[in-house]
Amino acid sequence: MSKTSIKINLTHKAYLRDPESTELGRRIIKESIILIDELGFEQFTFRKLATVLGSTEASIYRYFENKHKLLVYLVSWHWAWLDYSVLFQTNNMPDPRLRLSRAIDVITTSGTDDPATAHVNESALYRIVIAEASKVYLTKEVDMDNKDGYFLEYKRLCHHIAEMVLDVNPNYPYPHALISTIMEAAHQQLFFAQHLPSLTEIKGTQRRPEEAAAFLKHLVFAAVDQNYKAA
Amino acid sequence: MSKTSIKINLTHKAYLRDPESTELGRRIIKESIILIDELGFEQFTFRKLATVLGSTEASIYRYFENKHKLLVYLVSWHWAWLDYSVLFQTNNMPDPRLRLSRAIDVITTSGTDDPATAHVNESALYRIVIAEASKVYLTKEVDMDNKDGYFLEYKRLCHHIAEMVLDVNPNYPYPHALISTIMEAAHQQLFFAQHLPSLTEIKGTQRRPEEAAAFLKHLVFAAVDQNYKAA
DNA sequence: ACTTTTTTGATAGTATTACTATTATACAGG
DNA sequence: CCTGTATAATAGTAATACTATCAAAAAAGT
Structure with a gap:
């Protein structure tokens, strides 16, 4: 991955005002990642975030309607970044088996920081994705x-990897179900x-992502x- | 399954006072299942439940510390019931492959009501488990x-099915990981x-659990x- | 039938959350 | 210097998530 900064574009608008466009917006993203990682999503509030930012609740509400939308934004950003990362890392791999294998490596070991996206603490965001991502869709508002x-980035990523599955075996009947399951x-x-x-044979020691x-x-x-x- | 009533015993105490022991307690369980199914866990409150019950918040708080503990109780009850159900339905099946196959049938098609547990709306509870169960452990308090x-019932169920996996192939290296994944x-x-x-090839039509x-x-x-x- | 204990209902109150509205100020671009 | 945009400060509301107290009702023990 290059050292030039990458701007991840999200196809929807979980936000009211683009947080990438202003200083406060970028600080909201950066500090919210740290704070959600620290407190967990339930204990995280805009009031606490405002205190950390030395700003006010009202200012944050100009960017995000509520904390759920902020979570949607963060998680979508991760999926978009991961989709890009998978694409980049599997580029020019002719063997479909190796390509699929590499893709699985990328999605399980994506918790490492990347200098190209400096304003985002990728490893903290990955911890958030692990612990909170399913809350993004497990709501009564899922259909709306x-x-x-709001889920386009996730669907796109799943679809890309599902296509890799079909490249290995075009007759496999459940490519999307398989990939959403392993994601x-x-x-x-x-x-x-x-x-x-x-609940698992994966040990709590080192090299967990590799296992x-x-x-x-x-x-x-x-x-x-x-x-x-x-x- | 017999028509005699089954009392599911939970090994932990997510409750302050056993809801099975009183009339109000049983109504709390029954109506909370209906209300959480209806509103989703986030919109569900003890105040709303109290209104439905014609009782008060304070009375409900005598049974459960908060709504999260109530969810833990409901979900644990489901796992305990499912564990019993799997055991019952696979009893006396000598072929390990058929036994495992049957166990998978039971866990995917457990959303049907059972006359043996009349005070619990099992199909509504199953919908709750689908949409809310992971919120039980995806918290900052998970280790406590x-x-x-609080997760013993779930672990026990996973372990039982993992053993069926080992009965089919004693050398399979990831029985618990496999079963927790498919659960x-x-x-x-x-x-x-x-x-x-x-995200899946399973169609939104009929016979979804079978697919x-x-x-x-x-x-x-x-x-x-x-x-x-x-x- | 009477007493004691348990259970519930009624009422009240607090701290926090999840917002919305208004206004004043700072500051950046033209 | 003017003007719009961004932010801060302040205030306020409705709902949530509780806790405390006390009296009435129900159940249990003797």
Whole structure:
């Protein structure tokens, strides 16, 4: 990845005013990532964020309607960044198996900071994605939010990897289901390894992302390579 | 399943006072399931529940410290019931493959009401589990809650099915990771089929649970049957 | 039937959250 | 220097998430 700054463009508007366009906006993004990571989304409030920023609630409300929309923005940013990252890292890989394998590596080990997006603490954001991302869609407003395009980045990423699955085996019947399953599993298994270790064989020690990647690759290639036979 | 009433015993105490022990307690459980299903967990409040019950907030607070603990109770009850159900439905099945296959059927199609647990609306509770269960552990308090045994029912269920995996293939290296993955996937795929259909091949029409079961069986047996080879 | 304990309802009150509105000021570009 | 935009300061509201107290009602024990 180059050292030039990357501007991730989001296709929807989870925001009222583009936070990238002003100094306060950028500080809202930067500090909210740190604060949500620290407090968890439930305990995070605009009042606390305003205090950290030395600003006011009202100022933050000019950028985001509420904290849920801010979370949507942050998580969408991550998916867009990850989609770009997967594309970049698998570019010019002719072997479809290696390409899919690399993609799985990227999605499980994306918790490392990238100098190209300096104003975003990518590893803190990744922790937020692990612990909070599913709350973005697990609401009663999911259908409205979907209509407003809030999940486009996630769907696009899943679709790209699902196509890689079909490149390996065009007859595999569940490419999207498989990829959405392992995308979620990537986070869950890392979370379980840390907090509920009896739910996984991935150890809570070092090289957790690599172990998770190994499990997921095993799973994906087993599924994709299998000749279909009902159990 | 027999027509005699079943009392599900939870090993921890998410409650302050056992809701099964009083009339009001049982009504709290019954009506909270309906109300959370209706409003979603975020919009659900003890005040609204009290209004439905013709009672007061203070009375409900005598049973549960807060709405999160009530959700823990409801979800744990579901896991305990599902564990029992899996055990019952796989009892006396000598073939390990058929047993595992049946277990997957049970966990994906458990949204149907059971006359044995009349005071609980099992299908509404299943919808709650699909949309809200992960919020039970995706909190900053997860380690404390784990210490207090709030996830024992879920862990026990996963462990039972993981053992079935090992009965099929004792050398499969990720039985718990596989089962925790497909437990979560079962809910996600049903949720996606309904709300974000581009993320899955499972169609939003009829027989959704059966389609989900087919996908999950394909996945599980592919993984368990595969001779290990790195990608 | 009487007493004691438990359970519930009624009422009140607090701190915090999740906002909205208004106005004044700072500051940046033309 | 003027003008618009961005921000800060202040104030206020409705709802949420509780806690405390006390009296009435119901249940249980003797």
